[in-house]
Amino acid sequence: MFDTSQYPHTPEDMFRSFWISLICHAPGCTVYFHNWAGYDSILSLAALVGVEGYKFVPIVRDGKVISLTIQDSKTKTTYLTIKDSMKLIPGALGKLAKEFGCDTRKGEFPHYFHPIEQTGSMNYIGRV
Secondary structure, three states: OOOHHHOOOOHHHHHHHHHHHHHHHOOOEEEEEOOOOOHHHHHHHOOOOOOOOEEEEEEEEOOEEEEEEEEEOOOOOEEEEEEEHHHOOOOOHHHHHHHOOOOOOOOOOOOOOOHHHHHOOOOOOOOO
C-alpha cells in the first residue's frame, strides 16, 4: 500500500516508488489499468521519466498511450508492459462490475472531501 504520508516531499516520490516496486516484483509481466491511456498515463509515469536505466517503448494511438513497455536501457530486457484495459473491455468499471454480477463494486472517490479542513488532520477515520 502506498500512502502519501510516507512520501512527504512530493507525490512523484510515491509514484516513483510504486512503479519501481511493480517493476521489481512483477518482472516481465503485463499489467492492465482501466482507462489508463490518456491523462492517467501521463500523470503517473512522469515520476519515472529521468530515472536512469529505463527505456520506454510506447504504442500511441490517436494521441493516447495504449501500451508502454519499460525496458533496461542497455540490455533491452523487458521489465514491465503496461496496457489500457479499456481497449479490451470498453465501459465504466462500475457498470462492468454490475453487468458481471460482481459483489465488489467500484466506489466513488470523494473528490471534494478534505480531511484537513474537516478535522485538522490527514488521519481522519469515519464515513466519507
